[in-house]
Amino acid sequence: MNDGATLPAAGPPHQAAIPTSNERTLDNGLRVIAFEQRNLPLVAAQLVVRCGGAAEREDEAGLSAMVAALLTQGSARLSAPEIAAAVDALGARLDAGSGYDASVVSVSATTPAFPQAFELLADIVRAPAFAPAEVERVRTKSISDLSLTYANPSAVARLVGHRVAYRDAPYGHPLAGTAATLAALGRDRVAWFHERFYRPDDAALVIGGDLTADEAFAMAERVLGNWRAPATPLTVPSGAPIPPPRAQIVIVDKPESGRTALGAGRVTIPRRSPDYVAAVVATAVLSGYSGRMNQEIRVKRGLSYGAHASFSPRRLPALFTVSTLVDHGRAVEATEVTLATLRSLVDRPASDDDLVSRKATVTGGFYRGIETIDGITGALAEHVLFDLPPDDLQQFAARVEAVDAAAVRDFAARMLVDDVFVVLVGDASRFASELARTHPVRVIPGDALDLGAPALEASAPVEGRPIVHDGVG
Amino acid sequence: MTALPTISAAAIRVAPFAYADRTLANGLRAIVIPDRRVPSAALNVAYRVGGKDDPPGRSGFAHLFEHLMFKGTTDTAPETIDRLTEDVGGFNNAFTTEDITNYYEVIPSNHLERLLWAEADRLAALTVNEDNFITEREVVIGEYDQRILAEPYGMLDELVNREAYRVHPYRNGVIGSPAELNAASLADVVAFHATYYRPDNAVVVVAGDCDVEETFGWIERYFGRIATPASAIPRVRVVEPPQTAEREFTYRAANVPLPALEEAYHIPDAAHPDAAALDVLETALGAGRSSRLYTVLIYERQLATSAWASADLREQPGLFSVRVTCARGVALGDARAALREELERVRSEPLAEVELERVRTQIASALVRARQTNNGIATAFVRATTERGDPATVNGDLERYLAVSAADVQRVALTYLGAENRTVIEYLPA
Numbered sequence: 001m002n003d004g005a006t007l008p009a010a011g012p013p014h015q016a017a018i019p020t021s022n023e024r025t026l027d028n029g030l031r032v033i034a035f036e037q038r039n040l041p042l043v044a045a046q047l048v049v050r051c052g053g054a055a056e057r058e059d060e061a062g063l064s065a066m067v068a069a070l071l072t073q074g075s076a077r078l079s080a081p082e083i084a085a086a087v088d089a090l091g092a093r094l095d096a097g098s099g100y101d102a103s104v105v106s107v108s109a110t111t112p113a114f115p116q117a118f119e120l121l122a123d124i125v126r127a128p129a130f131a132p133a134e135v136e137r138v139r140t141k142s143i144s145d146l147s148l149t150y151a152n153p154s155a156v157a158r159l160v161g162h163r164v165a166y167r168d169a170p171y172g173h174p175l176a177g178t179a180a181t182l183a184a185l186g187r188d189r190v191a192w193f194h195e196r197f198y199r200p201d202d203a204a205l206v207i208g209g210d211l212t213a214d215e216a217f218a219m220a221e222r223v224l225g226n227w228r229a230p231a232t233p234l235t236v237p238s239g240a241p242i243p244p245p246r247a248q249i250v251i252v253d254k255p256e257s258g259r260t261a262l263g264a265g266r267v268t269i270p271r272r273s274p275d276y277v278a279a280v281v282a283t284a285v286l287s288g289y290s291g292r293m294n295q296e297i298r299v300k301r302g303l304s305y306g307a308h309a310s311f312s313p314r315r316l317p318a319l320f321t322v323s324t325l326v327d328h329g330r331a332v333e334a335t336e337v338t339l340a341t342l343r344s345l346v347d348r349p350a351s352d353d354d355l356v357s358r359k360a361t362v363t364g365g366f367y368r369g370i371e372t373i374d375g376i377t378g379a380l381a382e383h384v385l386f387d388l389p390p391d392d393l394q395q396f397a398a399r400v401e402a403v404d405a406a407a408v409r410d411f412a413a414r415m416l417v418d419d420v421f422v423v424l425v426g427d428a429s430r431f432a433s434e435l436a437r438t439h440p441v442r443v444i445p446g447d448a449l450d451l452g453a454p455a456l457e458a459s460a461p462v463e464g465r466p467i468v469h470d471g472v473g
Numbered sequence: 474m475t476a477l478p479t480i481s482a483a484a485i486r487v488a489p490f491a492y493a494d495r496t497l498a499n500g501l502r503a504i505v506i507p508d509r510r511v512p513s514a515a516l517n518v519a520y521r522v523g524g525k526d527d528p529p530g531r532s533g534f535a536h537l538f539e540h541l542m543f544k545g546t547t548d549t550a551p552e553t554i555d556r557l558t559e560d561v562g563g564f565n566n567a568f569t570t571e572d573i574t575n576y577y578e579v580i581p582s583n584h585l586e587r588l589l590w591a592e593a594d595r596l597a598a599l600t601v602n603e604d605n606f607i608t609e610r611e612v613v614i615g616e617y618d619q620r621i622l623a624e625p626y627g628m629l630d631e632l633v634n635r636e637a638y639r640v641h642p643y644r645n646g647v648i649g650s651p652a653e654l655n656a657a658s659l660a661d662v663v664a665f666h667a668t669y670y671r672p673d674n675a676v677v678v679v680a681g682d683c684d685v686e687e688t689f690g691w692i693e694r695y696f697g698r699i700a701t702p703a704s705a706i707p708r709v710r711v712v713e714p715p716q717t718a719e720r721e722f723t724y725r726a727a728n729v730p731l732p733a734l735e736e737a738y739h740i741p742d743a744a745h746p747d748a749a750a751l752d753v754l755e756t757a758l759g760a761g762r763s764s765r766l767y768t769v770l771i772y773e774r775q776l777a778t779s780a781w782a783s784a785d786l787r788e789q790p791g792l793f794s795v796r797v798t799c800a801r802g803v804a805l806g807d808a809r810a811a812l813r814e815e816l817e818r819v820r821s822e823p824l825a826e827v828e829l830e831r832v833r834t835q836i837a838s839a840l841v842r843a844r845q846t847n848n849g850i851a852t853a854f855v856r857a858t859t860e861r862g863d864p865a866t867v868n869g870d871l872e873r874y875l876a877v878s879a880a881d882v883q884r885v886a887l888t889y890l891g892a893e894n895r896t897v898i899e900y901l902p903a
């Protein structure tokens with residue numbers, strides 16, 4: 001028995017149960033994935049439409065987001081205030097949103113309220129009204145929201161990072177659009193996008209919680225079974241090619257920012273790549289409080305309150321980024337520390353022993369993610385979206401465990417060390433000239449920044465070489 | 474108009490939590506809520522010390538201390554808690570409110586005993602030295618720069634507390650001021666620890682995959698041996714005198730994208746019988762797209778880009794706040810007048826029965842959702858115990874909200890939302 005003076009040993013691990021799912025395809029082509037989880041009186045569903053922002057044209061940036069935002073703003077049967085009243089009266093959550101790869105409509109409610117809440121989801125997906133007044137309202141609010149985004153240097157750095165990495169390729173333009181693209185979008189384009197891409201034969205429904213799989217299939221059949229696909233087959237534009245990654249520093253001069261936001265990154269791999277799990281583990285080596293970014297930036301140097309690494313699954317090669325927020329006067333140091341920290345994955349690679357804990361963060365996060373019904377629904381939806389094998393959820397933790405030090409180092413050497421871009425949003429007069437001594441640097445005045453332009457400024461050539469400044473001011 | 478779907482809030486049923494609540498001989502209170510569904514457990518250790526307990530001229534101390542608690546003990550290296558959680562696939566963090574400092578860990582359940590040991594260890598044997606103190610003070614000031622200065626509207630919460638309270642220490646907020654933090658000495662910090670970090674000022678809550686008796690055995694073994702000082706714990710006795718006239722302030726900053734406004738009204742403490750009606754009022758005004766503020770200010774009149782209400786119920790009398798951020802091109806005066814009309818409307822007429830039923834259903838559904846995670850459950854018990862003085866109130870919450878009538882809501886609106894009880898902050902671009 002422990003006397004209290006020393007750290008006791010951990011007990012043997014308890015067994016983790018991963019929810020299993022059942023799948024059926026309705027006659028209209030809609031895939032239905034059901035799971036049962038009965039600890040609380042809650043049921044959730046997500047309808048995943050496999051087209052999102054990546055299917056937009058450059059001059060229609062924000063279209064898929066506008067379509068999704070308008071779904072909850074009125075159907076043929078219910079006005080926007082009626083939908084809102086119904087959702088609240090049911091204590092439900094009904095949300096629609098779009099990412100680059102998909103548009104997702106989700107609903108959850110307590111068990112007695114769910115059948116009615118699920119009918120609301122079907123109603124808004126199948127027969128949205130897109131009333132002109134609602135289109136205007138969403139447009140006005142979206143443009144208003146952009147000014148909040150643009151006031152946040154970290155958010156601007158993220159958006160600029162996408163442009164730097166992808167230029168005019170599918171993930172380059174801002175998902176929320178720009179004031180100019182939003183202003184040009186009309187009801188006809190909104191209706192076009194919905195009619196073309198929201199269709200049962202390219203969608204999947206994940207549904208589960210406090211009901212049996214049979215009950216879930218019956219509910220899906222009753223409410224969505226007569227949703228008809230258009231006669232024309234689905235075609236999706238392929239988009240411009242992703243430009244080759246290139247080392248460069250892009251500075252957006254915003255002297256009014258309280259601090260400088262730093263984002264560094266590179267285009268890496270798609271979700272279906274065999275390297276995906278190694279990429280997730282490499283991200284884990286860098287991220288989290290004990291990750292290398294936070295250790296180097298915050299713990300060792302006090303450069304910032306925090307530093308993060310981020311890598312999201314995508315159908316096309318995805319952007320990997322690290323980010324932090326620092327005093328303008330320490331932006332040069334933060335840039336060099338960030339680049340050195342990425343190089344450290346190769347210079348002093350994580351050992352197999354180091355990886356034990358970093359992999360545990362991935363598996364622990366995975367298990368916590370499926371603690372909630374919404375989390376299980378989302379995990380299953382991701383598997384549908386990327387056409388992963390049905391047992392991938394069961395196998396994910398074991399695949400993470402199988403990643404070794406060589407795999408992480410190899411992935412980092414190929415993907416995270418060379419050709420890394422850096423974006424800095426802050427007071428350029430404090431750091432641009434010093435960085436320009438050792439890096440190719442381009443400075444964009446804050447008021448000239450145009451996220452709607454692939455080269456970030458209306459006047460700059462898309463294929464232009466980086467502009468090297470010897471000094472600023 | 475089509476008949477709208479509806480359910481009765483009373484149809485939503487949740488089983489009461491089965492929990493054990495014991496107090497050790499040294500005064501430490503421990504609560505265990507077993508749930509063996511997933512092999513994971515949440516541990517919360519809350520100390521009854523928050524922003525309001527900061528020493529005079531030392532605002533931000535409770536929060537600074539939250540940081541110092543991660544810097545190691547006589548037995549362990551700095552960041553040991555991070556190693557014991559993150560490195561096994563869990564996580565940990567802490568937060569400081571006006572009333573409490575709460576440390577929490579979520580871990581695979583076979584690691585629970587280790588975290589109980591580590592939490593007891595940092596209560597009993599924390600290392601505070603000049604190096605830790607200086608480093609963490611810089612980190613805290615960095616957090617101030619990031620959350621308060623760099624964030625648009627970051628200063629608004631600070632301003633509301635500072636102007637709504639004249640004498641109660643809630644006026645100092647939680648993050649404090651960099652100047653006062655810089656004026657602090659190591660001796661101040663050591664004295665603060667000795668005053669508030671003691672077993673009889675702590676609440677330990679475990680929720681999740683555990684055996685109740687085994688868990689209490691661990692708590693007794695690791696926390697039970699820590700002595701309680703003989704001195705009394707200082708408590709804030711200051712009572713904010715009733716406000717008698719409206720107060721109004723204007724603040725300007727360079728990084729304000731759109732004009733915003735907050736109105737704050739003094740309300741009673743979280744254990745007061747009016748607390749549930751104030752929560753219902755908050756939901757009716759500000760929660761969801763059918764709430765009054767969303768419907769009128771954002772949807773119908775397009776005066777605002779965001780609008781919310783908050784019943785900030787605390788251990789001591791708190792604030793009921795409403796906040797609007799103007800839509801582009803809208804004059805703040807227009808948004809403010811519309812907001813005022815909505816507040817007058819909840820005072821002049823009761824909620825319709827259908828609206829009240831909707832609000833009750835929203836609240837009941839939120840209560841069910843909050844039970845999805847072990848940490849959500851543990852934190853609910855912490856707050857009930859520290860803010861309302863009784864963990865049993867968690868199991869009474871559903872009934873408490875179902876019992877609120879339309880007349881109750883109108884009565885609290887009339888009682889608390891009067892002009893003389895109001896502090897207004899206009900937050901404008903420079």
